[in-house]
Amino acid sequence: MAxxxxxxxxxxxxxxxxxxxxxxxIRDAGHEADIRRVAETxxxxxxxxxxxxxxxxxDLIEGPxxxxxYDGLVLGAPTRFGRLPSQMAAFLDTCGGVWASGALxxxxxxxxxxxxxxxxxxxxxxxSMITNLMHFGMSIIGLDYGFExxxxxxxxxxxxxxxxxTIAGPDGSRQPSQVEIDGAKYLGRRVANTAAKMAG
Numbered sequence: 001m002a003x004x005x006x007x008x009x010x011x012x013x014x015x016x017x018x019x020x021x022x023x024x025x026i027r028d029a030g031h032e033a034d035i036r037r038v039a040e041t042x043x044x045x046x047x048x049x050x051x052x053x054x055x056x057x058x059d060l061i062e063g064p065x066x067x068x069x070y071d072g073l074v075l076g077a078p079t080r081f082g083r084l085p086s087q088m089a090a091f092l093d094t095c096g097g098v099w100a101s102g103a104l105x106x107x108x109x110x111x112x113x114x115x116x117x118x119x120x121x122x123x124x125x126x127x128s129m130i131t132n133l134m135h136f137g138m139s140i141i142g143l144d145y146g147f148e149x150x151x152x153x154x155x156x157x158x159x160x161x162x163x164x165x166t167i168a169g170p171d172g173s174r175q176p177s178q179v180e181i182d183g184a185k186y187l188g189r190r191v192a193n194t195a196a197k198m199a200g
Contacts, residue, residue, distance in 0.1 A: 004074060005034050011052045018180070158176075
C-alpha cells in the first residue's frame, strides 16, 4: 500500500475541494492519503478584507521534513497571475533540507490548481509547481488523456495534461464540477498506483 501526501493551499475552498477529490481517488485505489494545508502568510487584514476561507478540518503540514515520509506527493494551489501563490512558495522555500537529502528522488509527484477563468493561467501555474517537484527529483504524473472527461467543448471544464484543474468563475461562485472532481480522482489514482509499482 502506497502512502501519498496531498498538500495544498486554498483561499476560497475550491482547491480544498479538489484536494479531497485527489485523496478520494488515492483511497479508491486502495492506498493511503493524508491531506495537509500550508500556513496562511497573507497579512491578517488581507485575509479578512478578501474573505479567505480555510478548511480547518485539514491540519497544517507539520514541516518540510515529513514530505520524505511519503511514497508520493500531490501539490495543489490556486493561480496567482499565472504562477503558484506566495503561501505555497513560502512553504516550498523551506524545503532545502528535503532537496539536499534526496528524500523525494524517483517518487511520483503531481499538481492541481484553480483559476477564475478558463484562460486564467492554469497551465503556467501547474508548471510553476511542477518545477519544484522536478528539483526534488520526482517523477511527474500528469492528467493524461486516459481521463477522457477533459476532452470536448460541451461544457466549461478544467483539466490539462499537466494536472487537474477547476474554474471558480469571476466571483468564485462556481464550484468544481463532476468532471473536474473525476479528473482529480483520476490523478490521485494514477499517483498512488504508480507509487505502489515503484515501491514494488
